[in-house]
Amino acid sequence: MDLPTDGVSLDRSKVKIIILAFFGVVFSFTSGFFLQVFMLNGGGNNLLLSSMAALGFMAEFVICVFFIKTGWILNLAVFIQSLAFFALFYDRLSVMVGVGAAIGFLFFISGIYAGRSELENTLEIKFWKISKKALPKTIAGIGIFAGVVCASFINIDSKDFFIPRDAFNAVVAPITDSGLLEKIVPGFDFTGSTEETIRSIAMREIENNPQLKLLPDSIKEELLGKAVQEVKNQATGLAGTQLNFQNKLSDTIYDFLAVKFYSLPENILNSTPILIAIFIFLVIISLVWPIRLAAAFISFLLYETLLALGFGAIILEGRSKENIILK
Incomplete structure (x- = not known):
C-alpha cells in the first residue's frame, strides 16, 4: 500500500540497515574466500562459488541503493563490505592492491551516486532503470578487486608459475x-x-x-x-x-x-602483475551485459520479496512521488 509520509529521506530502522550491510559483508567475504582457495588450490567449483557470491554482493548492493537513504551510512556500509573482500588477503597487501582497492571502492561510490541520482529524480520507482545505472560501475569495481587480488599471487622472484596448476x-x-x-x-x-x-x-x-x-x-x-x-x-x-x-x-x-x-625480459616480467590485473579487469568488463542481467534479476527477486514481507514499503511524497523506506 502507498502511504503518505513526511521525512521520506530519513533512515527509519537502524537494525534493518545493519541487516542489509551484514549480508553484503557475508557475500563479499565469501567471494574473497573462495577466490583465495581457487588461487591456492584450483578447482572450478571454487571459482564458481566465488562468482556466485560476487553476484549476491551485486544484488545486495542494488538493494542497499534503494533502501538506505543517508549517504554516509551507505558509503560506510559499502566500505566495510569492500574490506571484507580483502580480509583474507592481508598478507598480500602492496601498493598495487591498495591502489586497486581504492579505485574499486570509488567505482562503487560512483555506482551508488548513479543509482541514487536516478532514484531521486524520478517520480515513479523504476527498478530496472535504476539497477542499470548502478550495476555497471559495481561490476567494474569488482573487476578491479578481482584483478589486483589475482595479480598479487604473482611472485616474480619465485620459479613457480603464478597460476597454480x-x-x-x-x-x-x-x-x-x-x-x-x-x-x-x-x-x-x-x-x-x-x-x-x-x-x-x-x-x-x-x-x-x-x-x-x-x-x-x-x-x-x-x-x-x-x-x-x-x-x-x-x-x-x-x-x-x-x-x-x-x-x-x-x-x-x-x-x-x-x-x-620466466624467460621474459626483466622489465616486462616486473610489469606482469599489473598487466594480469588489467587483463582480468577487461575480461570481467567484457561480460558486463550478462553479469548485469543476472545480478539485476537476483536483486529484483530480493527487492520484491522484501517488499512483500514488509521489510520495506513504497510510499508517496507530498508531490506524489514514489519513494521507498524501511518500515
Whole structure:
C-alpha cells in the first residue's frame, strides 16, 4: 500500500540497515574466500562459488541503493563490505592492491551516486532503470578487486608459475567440456596425452587429404611419425627446454607457459602483475551485459520479496512521488 509520509529521506530502522550491510559483508567475504582457495588450490567449483557470491554482493548492493537513504551510512556500509573482500588477503597487501582497492571502492561510490541520482529524480520507482545505472560501475569495481587480488599471487622472484596448476586446469576444463575446441580443431583434447593429441590431429590431416589418404598404411605411419616429431621439436625449440609430451596436453601447455613466463625480459616480467590485473579487469568488463542481467534479476527477486514481507514499503511524497523506506 502507498502511504503518505513526511521525512521520506530519513533512515527509519537502524537494525534493518545493519541487516542489509551484514549480508553484503557475508557475500563479499565469501567471494574473497573462495577466490583465495581457487588461487591456492584450483578447482572450478571454487571459482564458481566465488562468482556466485560476487553476484549476491551485486544484488545486495542494488538493494542497499534503494533502501538506505543517508549517504554516509551507505558509503560506510559499502566500505566495510569492500574490506571484507580483502580480509583474507592481508598478507598480500602492496601498493598495487591498495591502489586497486581504492579505485574499486570509488567505482562503487560512483555506482551508488548513479543509482541514487536516478532514484531521486524520478517520480515513479523504476527498478530496472535504476539497477542499470548502478550495476555497471559495481561490476567494474569488482573487476578491479578481482584483478589486483589475482595479480598479487604473482611472485616474480619465485620459479613457480603464478597460476597454480590445478587453477589452470580448472580454467581450461570448461573449454574442453563444451566441445568447442573439438569442433574447431578435431582431435584437440586437453585431457589426453600431448603426443596422442598431436597424432590424432596429424592423422585427421592425412585422412582429409585425398592424395595422402590413398597411400599405404606403412607410409601413412611414417609420415605421421615425422609430423609428430616435427611438432615436438618445434615446441621444444620454442620452450627452450625439454617438455614431457606424455603428460596431459593441459599440463604440457602449463609447463610451456611457465618456462616462457620466466624467460621474459626483466622489465616486462616486473610489469606482469599489473598487466594480469588489467587483463582480468577487461575480461570481467567484457561480460558486463550478462553479469548485469543476472545480478539485476537476483536483486529484483530480493527487492520484491522484501517488499512483500514488509521489510520495506513504497510510499508517496507530498508531490506524489514514489519513494521507498524501511518500515
